[in-house]
Amino acid sequence: MQKLIILDRDGVINRDLGTYVTCPEEFEFIEGAITAIARLKQAGYLIAVATNQAGIERGYYSHEMLAAIHSKMLHDIRAGGGDIDRILYCPSYDDNHPWRKPNAGMLTELLNSFNIDAHETVFIGDSDRHGNNNIDNMAEKLKKQVLFTDNLTTAANYLLKG
Numbered sequence: 723m724q725k726l727i728i729l730d731r732d733g734v735i736n737r738d739l740g741t742y743v744t745c746p747e748e749f750e751f752i753e754g755a756i757t758a759i760a761r762l763k764q765a766g767y768l769i770a771v772a773t774n775q776a777g778i779e780r781g782y783y784s785h786e787m788l789a790a791i792h793s794k795m796l797h798d799i800r801a802g803g804g805d806i807d808r809i810l811y812c813p814s815y816d817d818n819h820p821w822r823k824p825n826a827g828m829l830t831e832l833l834n835s836f837n838i839d840a841h842e843t844v845f846i847g848d849s850d851r852h853g854n855n856n857i858d859n860m861a862e863k864l865k866k867q868v869l870f871t872d873n874l875t876t877a878a879n880y881l882l883k884g
């Protein structure tokens with residue numbers, strides 16, 4: 723069965739500079755991220771990106787600029803032998819927006835559109851927030867399903883080791 727990997731963008735694929743990426747020139751890949759995506763893609767995973775981009779509704783950049791940023795990102799990922807099957811983003815800063823992480827809207831949209839079960843899905847992010855909780859007060863059952871790695875390269879190493 724095909725499995726899905728959902729990647730956060732900022733802090734996983736590109737450096738999170740603590741501010742918004744407002745143009746392609748500010749998008750800087752984390753070392754090893756392109757290779758890690760290529761290895762996962764070539765291993766047969768579907769790969770999606772789900773990213774909060776509230777900078778759009780805050781007026782820092784437009785939907786068109788984000789499209790240009792993602793076009794450059796995709797170009798470089800494809801040049802490295804990988805691909806991203808779908809990119810979703812939430813432009814809203816409203817914490818009640820169903821698509822704004824940690825709300826599950828983007829994740830359920832991806833599971834539905836790929837017709838994949840949550841059990842066949844890996845989510846990779848750089849924050850341990852889950853709802854209003856972090857890992858420390860997660861249910862034990864859920865905690866067992868979380869793995870901490872240094873970066874996307876070590877996460878890929880873990881997933882590909884089988």
Ligand SMILES: [Mg+2]
Pocket residue numbers: 730731732733734738847848849
């Ligand atoms: Mg992040």
